[in-house]
Amino acid sequence: MSGIHFAFLIGGEEINPETAEDPVQVDIMEQIMNNITVRMEGLVCPEHQQAPRFLCSGDSFDDLSIEVHGCCEQLVELTRQRMESL
């Protein structure tokens, strides 16, 4: 278990990847989650042992931006470094 949390907010509506019915949407969400999970492997906050959280939001699935949240600025910074390193 990675402990990484993902949320998807499309057009102001929260979409749960576990219960979404559109296979195209599910596919996009799974790709995003897999990509990020691989990049963040083993990453937890050195101070609080928390994994980062990701908020993927936009007007549609073609136009998503990803926000990083964490227990503190240090974890957010470590997470951003990994996001940029690939």
Ligand SMILES: [Zn+2]
């Ligand atoms: Zn922390």
